[in-house]
Amino acid sequence: MADERAPAQSGAEGGPEDRHFGHADRREHAAPSISLKADFASNHGTDEATAGAEVVLDVRDVAVYYGDFRAVGGVTLPIRMNEVTAMIGPSGCGKSTMLRAFNRMNDLIVGARIEGLISYHGIDLYAPNVDPVEVRRRIGMVFQKPNPFPKSIYDNIAYGPRIAGRRKGLEEVVERSLRSAALWDEVKDRLKDSALSLSGGQQQRLCIARAIAVEPDVVLMDEPCSSLDPIATNAIEELIRQLREAYTIVIVTHNMQQAARISDRTAFFTTNVNGGKRTGELVEFDFTDKLFTNPGDQRTEDYLTGRFG
């Protein structure tokens, strides 16, 4: 009855301790460097190791339509387990639209539909017998502006597991999720306080904790740092690096340096002005360091060097 799935990576003997990511080991960060190459030199020694990782979310030639309007198309994007996949590109190129298609959030918009195939562990997400509620429990989402429920911190985290049927052990779930989101130490004495009393950065970490409380496989993040100050952004980026060990993360970001800092692979989107209407398309998808140092497409190079965007 209760959705008690052990996290795939930490093994039977792991347990909650493996997810205690406290503040103690936060690195000192140098001033942000301008050169893209310096940013990921510290991060991506493991690329070759994940080259063969299992594909969790297989996106094959997908396009998203709002009615007759094709918002974004031509997207083939295998999302691999325990990797951070970044989606970058200029405004209006359909990155957020595509992200929302991954967990059927576009169902909320009247007239939205997709073409192509998005399969999750081999199952077509848009098949008629697939329950979008279950999909969203396994593929969670963190939004651009923090949107905690107007409830207590405890109830924010406990809400997801509760409606998934869990009756006991909620306190452990709340503590584990808050520790994983690097928020436990700051709020452990005031779990009953309203979530709205937290700062913006704390609220966003709360939303991340809320998303992982239901133990999803994949966490989708739609520009999670764009409304936060640099210190809070730093904390979230740290968090994403750590969460990668247990989850698969897809992040849409406007900030290409951020993508360079934290992602394993990057997808670059751009807009096509097609008879007066702008549609988005996927240009290139590759290992992050390859994409940033030696992009295959001229448009990618132009965007990265700031010629447009």
Next chain:
Amino acid sequence: MASTLLDPKTKERVRKQISGGGVDWRGTTFVVALLCALLVTLAILVILVADQLQLGWSVFTERLWDFLNGSLRSQPDDPLIGVKQGLVGTFWIAVFTIFLAFPTGIAAAVYLEEYAPRNRFTSFIDLNIRNLAGVPSVVYGILGLTIFVQQLEWLTKGPTLMAAGLTISVLVLPIVIITSAEAVRAVPQPLREAGYGVGSTKWEVIRHHILPYAAPGILTGTLLSLARAVGEAAPLILVGAITGRLASEGSFVDLGQLTERFTAMPIVITTWASRPQKEFIPLAAAAIIVLLLFVLVLNATAILLRNHFERKREGR
């Protein structure tokens, strides 16, 4: 080349413009006008209440309890004359409104806002509901007479308290729907997305997020509807409210009264106010004050509830 800003004449002119400052006549007049509108409204309220209070004061000081416990009589100096039967009627009409009109109206509003597709048919329904809110209450009286008193006589037993309760509930239903729909529409989209994002079903999002968030707005709407329900007289006349002597006991808890003849506070007031004997004037004034206090208690309860939900929503 010397900048023109260094020119002493220009300096003086700029200084005058920035700090010399005239009075913002238009702005001030506007504020004064708004304040006057507010004061006029308050003045009307104060004059109304003070006037009736002064007229009915003798009734309160001389025979308060008998007045509250009395019944409809034909002579103003009858020691048994009082408003209890009217209060019973108004009480039960309020109960019907709260337990019939509010749940039905809120449910209809949630359906219209969250489930119904946006097409010409639902726009047509929306337009019709808004029109119904503007229909004169007498028409609802005719509706109540035809349907609740006559067609449904097997249920209501004719021109009874139940028929009156049903009629008034139908009367306020459109207002409840409209105000609740507005409150639900005002729930921010990020809150819904957050709910769906952790795997809530549509019903869970409505029950755990949308309704609590919209509760203050819904309560404001129900508050207004209740005040209207309790103050209506015309439909009650058509449904058969008694203006002369009423045989019923006048008990607040006897459910058997629901299928008996009835009266209500607005009817009592209009009856007494239109009687020729001037001794009825203090009685009518006292009855008005009693009704106002009844509505005040209802409103205060609703406001307390609304403030509670507002505090929860803002996390205080």
